Structures are given as structure tokens and as C-alpha cells.
Amino acid sequence: MSSVLIEAKNVSKRYRNGLAGEWQQILTNVSMMVHDGETVGICGPSGCGKSTLSRILAGLEEPDKGEIWFRTILLSSVDNKIRKEMRRKIQILFQDPGSSFNPVRKLNVSMNRLINLPGVTLPRQGFSEILHKVGLHEEILSRYPHEISGGQAQRLALARILLTKPELIILDEPTSGLDISVQAQILRLLKEVKKREKMSYIIISHDSDVLSFMSDRIYSMENGALS
Numbered sequence: 001m002s003s004v005l006i007e008a009k010n011v012s013k014r015y016r017n018g019l020a021g022e023w024q025q026i027l028t029n030v031s032m033m034v035h036d037g038e039t040v041g042i043c044g045p046s047g048c049g050k051s052t053l054s055r056i057l058a059g060l061e062e063p064d065k066g067e068i069w070f071r072t073i074l075l076s077s078v079d080n081k082i083r084k085e086m087r088r089k090i091q092i093l094f095q096d097p098g099s100s101f102n103p104v105r106k107l108n109v110s111m112n113r114l115i116n117l118p119g120v121t122l123p124r125q126g127f128s129e130i131l132h133k134v135g136l137h138e139e140i141l142s143r144y145p146h147e148i149s150g151g152q153a154q155r156l157a158l159a160r161i162l163l164t165k166p167e168l169i170i171l172d173e174p175t176s177g178l179d180i181s182v183q184a185q186i187l188r189l190l191k192e193v194k195k196r197e198k199m200s201y202i203i204i205s206h207d208s209d210v211l212s213f214m215s216d217r218i219y220s221m222e223n224g225a226l227s
């Protein structure tokens, strides 16, 4: 068995409803792991805590209790510099990536900003290569976000993520807004990219066909607990 890439140990999280509302327990003692090169599925009804768990795994939120380990690093114990580096290694591909592009800027402006981020060093040619890897041509960058389709937005979001050379991508309902035929293309692309780039995936979906097509193993979440 390959080594463990990321592991959640007894993670719990609660949120408050409004400023002075009741506390709502979202995750209760959740433990799970992903090995190198593995695709792990998470299924479960709406509101059961799947996205909350992904944000915690990606270091975007802190758990109230429990630990997240990335290889031998305990996320809660690292300084800001290492935390930033960890954030680069764990990326989330969201359901509606189009909305994350600035609507009044052409796509090349949004993408160029990312290329110029600290820690991302990529020659122009490397960027074209990444676009081709996800089945896009540079021409798309001269458009505004509203001028591209849902499938193209998902490909572009994937290219943007690949720029940062992640080790784990959390796919949060990656195809749920797409037509069936585009959905199949994106899932095949995700599989190809994973194989080529040697990454791991966590995929969250309501669709059991999507999960069984993509996953090596599937966790089921109900009322904030995993089985």
C-alpha cells in the first residue's frame, strides 16, 4: 500500500446559527485518509458536512477538535509560511468555477495574476502547455468569463489549479452543473490529468455513478459522521 498523503483524525466542527444563535454540530469525530495516487469519494445528503470537511482538509478552516496530518506535518502546528505552502499543495475545484473569475476582467488578466503569485514560476510556454493539457487553446484567454461555457470554465479552473502543482485536489461536485456529455468529458479529463500529474483526489458528489466511475474507495457521510 502506498503512503498516506492526508489524514483527518477525530475531527469535529460546529457552527453558530447567526451571531447569537444555537450551535450546530456539523462534523463529529471524523477520521479518514487518502493515500498517494488514490481517488477517494465522499457521498452524503445535502448539508451533512462534506464541504465543511473539504475546507478543513484544505486548511481554509480550523477544526474545533481533532487533527489534520499532511504526510508527517500536523497542520495546526505549522507557521504561516508552511501553511501557505500547504495551501498550494491542496487545492479545491468547485462546482461553479466561472463565478470565481472577475466578471469585468478578461480571463488572461485573472490567469496572469495567478502566474505572478509568489511560489508560482512558470514560463509563458509552460502555461500554454497546461492549457493544452486541459483541452483548451490560448484564444480562450481573450474572452470574458460570461463568454465561456460551463465545461470550458471547469477546464480553465483545472488549468489554474495545475499551475500551482498540487499534490491533492478536492473535487467538490465538479460536474453537477454540466450537461451529461460534457460531464463525461470532464470526468475523463480529470482521470487523465491525475494519472499524468501523479496526484490524489477527493471527490464529493451526490451522484453515485460519478463516484463509482472516479473513486478507488468511497466514504459515506451522514449527519457529520463518516462510515
Ligand SMILES: Nc1ncnc2c1ncn2[C@@H]1O[C@H](COP(=O)(O)OP(=O)(O)OP(=O)(O)O)[C@@H](O)[C@H]1O
Pocket: 015, 016, 017, 026, 044, 045, 046, 047, 048, 049, 050, 051, 052, 053
Ligand atoms: N460558515 C458557516 N456558518 C454557519 N453554518 C455553516 C457554515 N458553513 C456551513 N454551514 C452549515 O453547515 C452544514 C453543512 O454544510 P456543508 O456545506 O458542509 O454541507 P454539504 O454536505 O457540503 O452540503 P451540499 O451537498 O448541499 O453542498 C449546513 O447546515 C450549513 O448550513
